[in-house]
Amino acid sequence: MASFANDFGLERELALRMACGFGGGIGGLGGTCGAVTGAIIVLGLKYGKTRPEDEAAKQKTYRLVRELIRRFEEGHQTLLCRDLIGIDLSTPEGLKAAQEKKVFATTCSSFVRDALEILEQLLTE
Numbered sequence: 741m742a743s744f745a746n747d748f749g750l751e752r753e754l755a756l757r758m759a760c761g762f763g764g765g766i767g768g769l770g771g772t773c774g775a776v777t778g779a780i781i782v783l784g785l786k787y788g789k790t791r792p793e794d795e796a797a798k799q800k801t802y803r804l805v806r807e808l809i810r811r812f813e814e815g816h817q818t819l820l821c822r823d824l825i826g827i828d829l830s831t832p833e834g835l836k837a838a839q840e841k842k843v844f845a846t847t848c849s850s851f852v853r854d855a856l857e858i859l860e861q862l863l864t865e
Contacts, residue, residue, distance in 0.1 A: 741778040743856060748785045764829045765821025772819045775848070775855035776812055780805050782859055804862050811858045816851070824851060 745755035761767055762777040783804050789797035809819060816824060825843050828834040838844065 741781045744782045744785070748782075768829045768835065770820060770822030770829055773812075773821050773824055773851055773855070775852040776809065776819055778852075779808055779855045779859040783808065783862070786863065808855075808858055808862060811861075812855060815854060 741759040742752050742755045745752045750758075759774070759778050759781060762772075762781075763774040765771040765773060766777065783801055787797060787801045787804060789795075789801070813819060818824060822828050822830075825838065825847050827838045827841075827843060829838055
C-alpha cells in the first residue's frame, strides 16, 4: 500500500500506519497475507465506491479483488500467511522462529513483490 500512497494523496507514513494491522496475516494471526490485503486496499482506493448507490464501482472492485486473489493463489496455492511462510506467527515460539530466520526480510519480500506485480498488471489492464 505504501508504494501507492502518493498516487492517492496519502503520506507514506500514514499509509504504513493504516496497513500495519494487516501484517502477519492480519494482526499476526496467520490469515490472509498482508501483501495481498495491502493490494486490496489499493484497489479500493482506485476503484471503490464512495456512494451507496454506486453498484458498478463496487462490482468492479470485487471483480479485480477476485482476480488478484486468483493470480496470487495460482502462484502460491494459498493466501494464508501461516501456510506461505510455514510458521504460525500467532504463538510466541512461531514469532521468535520467524524473527530468527529473518522470514519478514526474505520470504515475505517475495510475496510483497508478487502481489505488487499482480496489482500493477490489474491497474494497467
